[in-house]
Amino acid sequence: xxxxxDDLQAAEARLRRLHQRIGGTxxxxxxxxxxxxxxxxxxxxxxxxxxxxNLVTLAVFSWSRLETSDGVFDFGWLDEVMDLMHxxxxxxxxxxxDAVPPAWLVEQHPDIMPERADGSIFGFGSRQHFDVSHPxxxxxxxxxxxxxxxxxxSHPALRMWHIGNEYGxxxxxxxxxxxxxxxxxxxxxxxEELNEAWSTAVxxxxxxxxxxxxxxxxxxxxSNPSRRLDFHRFTSDSMLEHxxxxxxxxxxxxxxxxxxxxxxxxxxxxxxxxxxxEEDAAALDIYPDPREEDAHIAAAxxxxxxxxxxxxxxxxxMEQATGAVSQWSVNVSKLPGKMRLGSYQAIAxxxxxxxxxxxxxxxxxxxxxxxxMVNHAxxxxxxxxxxxxxxxxxxxxxxxxxxxxxxxxxxxFDWDCWWALELGNSxxxxxxxxxxxxxxxxxxxxxxxxxxxxxxxxDLSGYTLVIMPASYLLTDAAASRFENxxxxxxxxxxxxxxxxxxxxxTIRLGGYPGALRNxxxxxxxxxxPLAGDGEQVKLSMPDGGTSxxxxxxxxxxxxxAEVLAxxxxxxxxxxxxxxxxxxxxxxxxxxxxxxxDGLLNQxxxxxxxxxxxEPELKxxxxxxxxxRTGANADGIAKxxxxxxxxxxxxxxxxxxxxxxxxxxxxxxxxxxxxxxNGVLILDETAE
Ligand code: GAL
Numbered sequence: 010x011x012x013x014x015d016d017l018q019a020a021e022a023r024l025r026r027l028h029q030r031i032g033g034t035x036x037x038x039x040x041x042x043x044x045x046x047x048x049x050x051x052x053x054x055x056x057x058x059x060x061x062x063n064l065v066t067l068a069v070f071s072w073s074r075l076e077t078s079d080g081v082f083d084f085g086w087l088d089e090v091m092d093l094m095h096x097x098x099x100x101x102x103x104x105x106x107d108a109v110p111p112a113w114l115v116e117q118h119p120d121i122m123p124e125r126a127d128g129s130i131f132g133f134g135s136r137q138h139f140d141v142s143h144p145x146x147x148x149x150x151x152x153x154x155x156x157x158x159x160x161x162x163s164h165p166a167l168r169m170w171h172i173g174n175e176y177g178x179x180x181x182x183x184x185x186x187x188x189x190x191x192x193x194x195x196x197x198x199x200x201e202e203l204n205e206a207w208s209t210a211v212x213x214x215x216x217x218x219x220x221x222x223x224x225x226x227x228x229x230x231x232s233n234p235s236r237r238l239d240f241h242r243f244t245s246d247s248m249l250e251h252x253x254x255x256x257x258x259x260x261x262x263x264x265x266x267x268x269x270x271x272x273x274x275x276x277x278x279x280x281x282x283x284x285x286x287e288e289d290a291a292a293l294d295i296y297p298d299p300r301e302e303d304a305h306i307a308a309a310x311x312x313x314x315x316x317x318x319x320x321x322x323x324x325x326x327m328e329q330a331t332g333a334v335s336q337w338s339v340n341v342s343k344l345p346g347k348m349r350l351g352s353y354q355a356i357a358x359x360x361x362x363x364x365x366x367x368x369x370x371x372x373x374x375x376x377x378x379x380x381x382m383v384n385h386a387x388x389x390x391x392x393x394x395x396x397x398x399x400x401x402x403x404x405x406x407x408x409x410x411x412x413x414x415x416x417x418x419x420x421x422f423d424w425d426c427w428w429a430l431e432l433g434n435s436x437x438x439x440x441x442x443x444x445x446x447x448x449x450x451x452x453x454x455x456x457x458x459x460x461x462x463x464x465x466x467x468d469l470s471g472y473t474l475v476i477m478p479a480s481y482l483l484t485d486a487a488a489s490r491f492e493n494x495x496x497x498x499x500x501x502x503x504x505x506x507x508x509x510x511x512x513x514x515t516i517r518l519g520g521y522p523g524a525l526r527n528x529x530x531x532x533x534x535x536x537x538p539l540a541g542d543g544e545q546v547k548l549s550m551p552d553g554g555t556s557x558x559x560x561x562x563x564x565x566x567x568x569x570a571e572v573l574a575x576x577x578x579x580x581x582x583x584x585x586x587x588x589x590x591x592x593x594x595x596x597x598x599x600x601x602x603x604x605x606d607g608l609l610n611q612x613x614x615x616x617x618x619x620x621x622x623e624p625e626l627k628x629x630x631x632x633x634x635x636x637r638t639g640a641n642a643d644g645i646a647k648x649x650x651x652x653x654x655x656x657x658x659x660x661x662x663x664x665x666x667x668x669x670x671x672x673x674x675x676x677x678x679x680x681x682x683x684x685x686n687g688v689l690i691l692d693e694t695a696e
Contacts (some may be wrong), residue, residue, distance in 0.1 A: 011468060012286045012320060020289040023267045024323060025411060027168055028361060028642040031063040031100050033407020036400050038365035038382055039328065040065035042090050043074045045369065050090060053369060054097040056388055061400025062099055065368060066327075067091070068157075069104040069174050070136065073111035076153060084160060091166045100168035102364075103161055105255055107150035108174035109136050114149060121146045123180035127227040130182070135375070140180035141251045142188035154255045158262030169267040171327075172255045175294065176270060177278040179244040181224045189224050192243045206513040207235040234432045235514045241428040245280045253287055271327040274311045275443045277431075280424035282464050285318035292327035294366070296334050297351065299341045303451075305354060305655050309633070310450045314422060316359035317462040321413045325362035326355045331392045332380030340378060345391060346686035349399050350653060353688045357635035357651035361410040363403065406671050406690060409649055411642035414635060416461040417622045418453060419472040421480050422446055423464045429514050430481040430506065437538045437561065445479040445504065448603075452610050457624040457634045458617065469494045473620035480507040482514065488524035495528050496593030500620045502613070503529060504600045505561050521563065522599075529599045530569035530590030537562045537581060546579035548586055548604065558586060558602035565601045573612070574604065587612070626664070631656035632683070648693040654683040662689075669695035 028035070037057070042050050057065070068075065068087060077083050094101050115121050115133055122130050123140045131138055139146045154172075161167055179185070197203040200216055209215045214233060216222055225237045256268050267289035272281055274295055285291045293315045297304035315324040329351065332342035343351075352363045370381035382396045427442040453460050461472070465487035469475055475494060480503070483491075488508060495501050508524030510516055517523025520532030538561050539546065548556045550573065562581055570588035577583075586602045596619075598612065626634040633653040641647050650668065654660045659682050667678030668691040683689055 011466060016286075017320060017322065020267070020319070021322065023265060023289050024361070025642045026265060027267055028407070028410040030168060032404070033410055033642075034356070034403045035064040035100075035325065035362035035364065036060075036403050037062040037064040037099070037368070038066065039069055039367040040067055040090075040369075041070065041367060041371070042067075043071055043086065044371055044374070049369070050093055053383075054093050054099065056383060056393075057099055057368070058097050059388075060382060060393070060397045061404060062368075062382075064100045064102055064168060064362070064364065065094060066102040066104055066171055066364065067094075068106050069171065070106055070109045071104075072106035072109050072153065073113075075106065075157075076111065076149075078113050079117065082156065084156075091161065091164050095164070095166035099166070101164070101166040102169045102171050103157065103167055104171035105150065105154045105157060105173060105259070107139070107154075107172070107251075107255065110139050110146055110149070114145075118143065118145050120182060120184065122182075123178065124182035124185070126181050126225070128181070137175065137177060140182045140184045141176075141248050142180070142184040144184070147251060147254070150251075151254055151258055154258045158259045162259075162262035162266075167263070167266065169269070169289075170259050170263060172252055172259070172268060172270045174271060175273055175276075176248040176252060177276070179240070179278065181226050185247070186224045188247055189240065189243050190219060190222050192246065193222060193239065194219065196239070207233055207239075208513075208515055209233070231434050234429070234434065237432055238425075238429050238514045241278075242280075242425075244278060245283065245424070248279060249284055249287065252284070256287065269325070272315070274307070277424070277427055281314070281318055282424065282466075288319075290322060290324055291315040291318045292325040292362075294328035295326060295351075295355070296328075296330055296336075298337065299343050299347065300339070305351065305633075306451055306454050307447060308351065309354065309358060309454050310447055312355055312358035312360065313450075313460055314462045316414065321359070321415070321461070323359055323361040323411060323413070325364065326352070326360050327362070327364055328366035329364070330380050331365055331382055331396060332384070333378065334380070335376050335378040342380065344686075345395065348392075348395055350655065350686045350688060352399060353651065353690070354633065354653050356406075356409065357633065357637070357653060359414055359637070363399070402672055408641050408643065408645065408647060409637060409690075411640060412637040412647050412649065413639050414459050414637055415471075416459040417472055417620065418458055418474045418476070418617070419461045419463040419467070419469065420446060420449060420453075421464065421475065421477045422462040423480065423482070425465070425512075426479065426481045429510055430479060432514070436536045440479070440506070442479060442481075448609070449476050449478045449502075449504070449613075452606075452613050454633070455630060456617070457626060457628055458622055459625060459635060465490070469499065472499065474500045474502070474616055474622060476502045477507050478504045482510050482512065483508045483524040484512045485524070491525065492528045492592070495595035495597050498594035500595055500616055501528065501597040502600070502616055503597060505563060505602065520566075525597070525599075528590065528592050528597045529588065530592065530597070531565055531567045531585065531588045531599055531601075533563040533565045533601060535564040537564060546581070546602075547577040548574045548602070548608070549577040550574050556605055556608040558604050560603040562586065563601040565599075570599065573598075574608070576602075626650065626652070626662060628652065628662045629656075629660050632660045632662060634662070646694065650689075650691040650693055652681075652683060652689040652691070654685060654687045657685045659684050659687070664689075664691055666693065667691075668693040
């Protein structure tokens with residue numbers, strides 16, 4: 010996905026202005042004053058000042074408080090809160106509350122409620138309860154956005170806009186069906202074309218009139234994969250269309266303020282490449298589970314994805330928890346120091362905003378156990394002290410905002426691949442696309458190699474190494490883009506289940522991986538997933554080394570490619586498993602099997618070496634190192650080396666060139682010991 014340079018520049022100017030006005034890194038969170046009496050608002054404003062808060066998100070779930078019945082509005086309380094925030098020097102990120110159509114609206118139009126694939130209808134009482142294609146829902150949410158834009162765009166507290174909340178889920182209801190059909194009529198020139206693209210000759214599914222084309226509701230057994238892929242695309246597009254409509258309403262009132270919505274971790278429903286291109290910044294809600302030892306690595310992947318969605322532009326942590334969440338069966342709190350560490354991790358990976366859900370912990374409602382900046386016990390708590398501590402520290406690194414990271418390695422992450430790969434009825438229906446990507450991301454994270462994510466439309470010219478984990482769906486154009494990248498001198502690493510289908514989710518014939526056969530110089534005649542969790546086959550290397558593979562194997566033939574590993578046991582004994590092909594000025598490595606971690610690391614190390622990629626700094630396991638450089642929000646050239654100790658014990662690194670530690674203010678050079686959860690922000694440009 011490429012974003013027009015003018016759009017990037019305009020967004021950058023809006024973000025620069027935001028950070029200048031709030032004085033550096035954004036710090037704060039969702040604030041829901043409508044849940045509290047007025048006295049508490051005043052206490053909140055004072056505590057926010059104490060915590061160093063400079064930005065709060067208002068009105069995300071306030072539709073029923075702003076439009077109390079059809080056409081009856083009450084903005085008085087919001088005016089008062091906006092004024093109060095302004096009086097205390099706190100900026101406002103104002104949300105349009107389209108995630109929560111009020112009970113009166115749903116009573117008037119029950120078909121606003123989204124429908125599941127099995128035809129059952131969601132009940133009222135939660136949120137995100139709308140079919141985005143419903144004309145009244147759309148008209149009413151746009152009308153409210155218009156009123157809010159008009160009323161607040163010149164309010165002195167207003168700093169940015171937040172449209173909706175975590176758009177989703179899909180609806181299979183009558184309005185979605187109508188919109189889906191219209192979407193298909195725009196996409197396919199004729200019904201014949203649709204029949205062809207969806208392979209409706211299979212199982213006699215031929216359509217003879219557009220009225221027969223329906224949403225892929227719960228079928229008798231398995232249903233058409235091309236139709237379901239188009240429905241995924243439609244769902245993302247239809248929600249994006251509504252986001253854009255609201256954004257355009259707001260933009261007319263606030264041309265200079267950032268406008269965005271919030272994304273989620275590993276969220277499959279919406280194609281975030283397409284979404285991010287329509288926003289001023291990517292913004293992520295991130296809730297790593299403290300019970301998972303490596304939660305920071307999956308978080309890191311999502312952070313790098315956010316950084317990549319808008320070509321390296323600073324992004325925002327829109328929501329995170331100070332302690333426990335409330336959506337799992339056991340909600341463990343973050344240990345002391347982990348909230349601070351996670352916040353700096355996001356900053357090290359390009360975020361310029363650290364925001365929480367939420368400011369004050371609710372005493373009622375669904376999320377009353379979800380931690381907040383001010384918990385049930387009040388401000389005299391460990392959590393509030395940590396919140397204040399971080400708020401104070403962030404003030405000292407405001408000059409970091411606007412700087413960026415650069416990467417020579419890219420990993421392909423593509424929603425079309427994700428959707429198509431996980432539709433079932435494949436040789437392995439348990440394959441998890443995000444986990445496949447994580448398998449390749451993890452060793453690079455451990456080695457402190459900065460990684461960008463790209464999709465099939467990205468410009469690859471800045472990368473010396475591109476990795477394609479299970480890039481299942483490739484259009485002809487994408488396949489030739491990757492081929493040209495290699496021909497021009499790039500190094501490509503491809504894993505199994507790449508290039509198998511075309512844009513219609515139909516198989517490319519003539520040997521797998523059809524779309525990449527040429528560049529890989531190898532082809533598979535049959536897929537052989539390994540049965541059972543523990544099944545393994547042995548591999549041998551030309552130098553006599555041995556290893557193993559599990560989960561996935563293929564009957565591969567090397568044409569022009571060199572064989573780097575072959576099977577030495579099992580039904581494929583003697584056949585190649587891993588190959589490398591010289592193609593033009595570059596090379597393409599094919600991992601047709603899930604080789605064990607040791608061998609994967611070895612291949613990746615060789616590729617990194619050959620591609621001239623160096624770690625930011627050599628550091629012990631569990632110590633993450635990133636660098637942010639370039640012009641900051643004030644246009645001053647800076648370079649910051651950030652070192653984060655994710656270990657629960659002290660760890661040391663060698664910072665040979667040294668600099669000033671911006672947290673302690675001390676000059677640092679040579680060996681530095683970081684305590685458990687410790688952070689070093691080395692200003693390499695300090696005088
Ligand atoms: C997010 C959501 C917030 C809050 C938070 C904590 O997904 O946007 O409103 O619910 O999770 O669970």
